[in-house]
Amino acid sequence: MNQTHDHIVKSFDSELARLNAEIARMGQLAAEQLRAAMHALQHRDEPAADQVIARDHEIDQLERIVAHDALKLLVLRQPMARDLREVYAALRVSADIERIGDYAANVAKRSKVISAAEPMRITAGMLPLAQMALDSLEAAMRAYRERNDQQAMHIRARDAEIDALYTTLFRGLLTYMAEDTRKITACTQLMFLGKDIERIGDHSTNICESVWFLVNGEMLSGGREKADHTAESRADE
Amino acid sequence: MNQTHDHIVKSFDSELARLNAEIARMGQLAAEQLRAAMHALQHRDEPAADQVIARDHEIDQLERIVAHDALKLLVLRQPMARDLREVYAALRVSADIERIGDYAANVAKRSKVISAAEPMRITAGMLPLAQMALDSLEAAMRAYRERNDQQAMHIRARDAEIDALYTTLFRGLLTYMAEDTRKITACTQLMFLGKDIERIGDHSTNICESVWFLVNGEMLSGGREKADHTAESRADE
Numbered sequence: 175m176n177q178t179h180d181h182i183v184k185s186f187d188s189e190l191a192r193l194n195a196e197i198a199r200m201g202q203l204a205a206e207q208l209r210a211a212m213h214a215l216q217h218r219d220e221p222a223a224d225q226v227i228a229r230d231h232e233i234d235q236l237e238r239i240v241a242h243d244a245l246k247l248l249v250l251r252q253p254m255a256r257d258l259r260e261v262y263a264a265l266r267v268s269a270d271i272e273r274i275g276d277y278a279a280n281v282a283k284r285s286k287v288i289s290a291a292e293p294m295r296i297t298a299g300m301l302p303l304a305q306m307a308l309d310s311l312e313a314a315m316r317a318y319r320e321r322n323d324q325q326a327m328h329i330r331a332r333d334a335e336i337d338a339l340y341t342t343l344f345r346g347l348l349t350y351m352a353e354d355t356r357k358i359t360a361c362t363q364l365m366f367l368g369k370d371i372e373r374i375g376d377h378s379t380n381i382c383e384s385v386w387f388l389v390n391g392e393m394l395s396g397g398r399e400k401a402d403h404t405a406e407s408r409a410d411e
Numbered sequence: 412m413n414q415t416h417d418h419i420v421k422s423f424d425s426e427l428a429r430l431n432a433e434i435a436r437m438g439q440l441a442a443e444q445l446r447a448a449m450h451a452l453q454h455r456d457e458p459a460a461d462q463v464i465a466r467d468h469e470i471d472q473l474e475r476i477v478a479h480d481a482l483k484l485l486v487l488r489q490p491m492a493r494d495l496r497e498v499y500a501a502l503r504v505s506a507d508i509e510r511i512g513d514y515a516a517n518v519a520k521r522s523k524v525i526s527a528a529e530p531m532r533i534t535a536g537m538l539p540l541a542q543m544a545l546d547s548l549e550a551a552m553r554a555y556r557e558r559n560d561q562q563a564m565h566i567r568a569r570d571a572e573i574d575a576l577y578t579t580l581f582r583g584l585l586t587y588m589a590e591d592t593r594k595i596t597a598c599t600q601l602m603f604l605g606k607d608i609e610r611i612g613d614h615s616t617n618i619c620e621s622v623w624f625l626v627n628g629e630m631l632s633g634g635r636e637k638a639d640h641t642a643e644s645r646a647d648e
Contacts (some may be wrong), residue, residue, distance in 0.1 A: 245495065249490065250489075348595060362588075365602075
């Protein structure tokens with residue numbers, strides 16, 4: 175290995191490390207945002223909700239930095255094979271975290287409407303759902319950091335549990351609305367809030383699929399359908 | 412210009428042309444899918460809805476091909492400045508079209524539940540909304556094909572009209588549900604279906620922003636908030 179090649183390799187590695195640090199920071203921010211949105215929902219804390227909404231742009235900005243750095247890395251270092259997959263995965267994972275940030279902000283937005291409504295048992299049902307999504311996000315980020323494809327597949331498989339709980343909550347909300355029409359507005363907001371959380375689970379699953387691709391060089395296709403089953407739910411069931 | 416450089420330039424241009432053709436095909440497919448989903452909703456045509464759901468993977472596959480070709484182009488041709496932005500925009504635009512395809516499939520899925528319910532005037536209200544989203548998608552794809560940044564800004568500004576109509580429809584659905592609890596299930600599905608359509612408008616807006624970046628080399632940030640206002644809607648308004 176000559177000196178020039180050595181220099182290029184070292185540069186690639188240090189630039190990739192920077193990219194990874196940026197993505198880790200994005201993941202931490204997204205988890206913080208979701209946690210803060212859950213707090214806002216649980217304690218009807220509107221200022222906390224407003225803060226989540228205001229901070230979303232930080233994640234958006236980080237994603238642009240990652241995209242910029244990733245493209246520069248591709249053009250200047252011309253990575254091949256696994257190195258190329260590293261950069262591709264960085265682009266995909268950062269895009270998924272950015273979407274998760276959007277959904278956390280949506281949860282905060284919707285929590286403000288819920289807090290205006292009377293306290294309801296069903297609101298509490300959203301918290302375990304959000305906790306599952308948060309666990310899934312943090313586990314997916316750990317699998318990505320450790321390039322652990324087996325762990326990633328394990329987390330991906332567990333997304334079905336989030337979907338199942340969401341479907342149960344959705345059906346409960348339909349029943350509540352039918353029983354008491356004064357609850358229609360709040361229940362509708364909770365349905366969308368639940369959907370936002372369920373989507374966070376989907377994007378964590380996407381992160382897991384990027385880890386698999388990074389490690390194994392093959393795309394997982396069509397295996398797990400990332401869809402809830404509320405389209406088949408009826409109030410009269 | 413020497414022969415080698417000439418050869419590289421020619422290769423870049425022909426590979427970029429291929430990338431553009433793939434994205435144009437993606438855009439056509441997404442528009443076809445949305446049109447077919449609208450038909451399924453309007454005519455309660457379940458087999459048509461099933462076909463939309465089954466064809467979604469074609470758009471997904473095309474996006475992977477675009478991502479693969481774009482990264483290969485970056486690594487092999489090392490484009491700079493406008494050429495680099497071309498490849499970056501290709502990645503962004505194809506990701507947005509892929510999401511639009513997902514939402515069109517969601518519309519088809521939800522239309523199957525609506526078709527099981529009694530006919531409702533409010534279902535018809537979704538069709539103008541979907542037509543606006545379809546127009547926006549096709550106009551955004553035209554602006555991208557023609558690299559027309561002014562046209563892109565014009566289309567982007569019109570997304571507010573989609574948001575406004577969605578909010579109106581959402582409020583109407585809240586009222587319907589309160590008036591007749593037997594309509595709760597169908598109205599809920601229509602709310603989500605409307606939200607899917609509204610999101611198609613958002614992603615068309617993203618395509619417009621990619622066109623602006625491609626032409627001008629600067630990101631549009633924070634200008635237009637891509638959010639509906641249904642979180643502030645109440646049945647008792």
